[in-house]
Amino acid sequence: MHPTNATNELELLLERWANFYLLTSAAAASLIGLLFVVITLGADRMPEQAARIRLYLTPTVVYFASVLGVGALLTFPNHTPLTATLCICLCGVAGLVYSGSRSIGRDKKSYDDWRELIQYGGFPFAAYGLLVLGGVLLLHDTQRGLTFVAVGMLSLLTVAVRNSWAMVITVVTTRPGRH
Numbered sequence: 001m002h003p004t005n006a007t008n009e010l011e012l013l014l015e016r017w018a019n020f021y022l023l024t025s026a027a028a029a030s031l032i033g034l035l036f037v038v039i040t041l042g043a044d045r046m047p048e049q050a051a052r053i054r055l056y057l058t059p060t061v062v063y064f065a066s067v068l069g070v071g072a073l074l075t076f077p078n079h080t081p082l083t084a085t086l087c088i089c090l091c092g093v094a095g096l097v098y099s100g101s102r103s104i105g106r107d108k109k110s111y112d113d114w115r116e117l118i119q120y121g122g123f124p125f126a127a128y129g130l131l132v133l134g135g136v137l138l139l140h141d142t143q144r145g146l147t148f149v150a151v152g153m154l155s156l157l158t159v160a161v162r163n164s165w166a167m168v169i170t171v172v173t174t175r176p177g178r179h
Helices: 003-042 047-074 081-104 106-110 114-138 142-173
Strands: none
Touching: 003 047, 003 081, 003 142, 047 081, 047 114, 047 142, 081 114, 081 142, 114 142
16 A cells, blocks of 8 residues: 555544544543542541552553543544554553553552452553554554554553442442541
């Protein structure tokens, strides 16, 4: 395929995907805000759990921010296949490093059991892997690459919502002043 044709195809497909990127980015941004509201309101309920909440809060915010970042980067105008691939793959590789380090690093000992390690480390690692795969596929099959990127973004959003829900339930079910 001639580079100009590939660029034109990418521009058309990105235009078709624009609403998806805007919706997922807006959802991620809104949920980051709501998460901070819940944590702020619940901070006095469980001060002894601050380190534990931080263990789960930071990666959840990173997952939401990753969705926001990828969506924002893909709405930039005038992407070439190479620039779109670089944007997606850089976010994906950074996420792989982050989630991988959480799974094998010092945070690994902080999780209660192996199921938590899979939920908080394995699933995000797979979602970031989908982003990288989508970015690479974008160079060869634009539509399929963008589909993998979308699945990766939705996977990260799902993991982050699940993690947020677990934190909210913990905060809400803890009685105020219980120390």
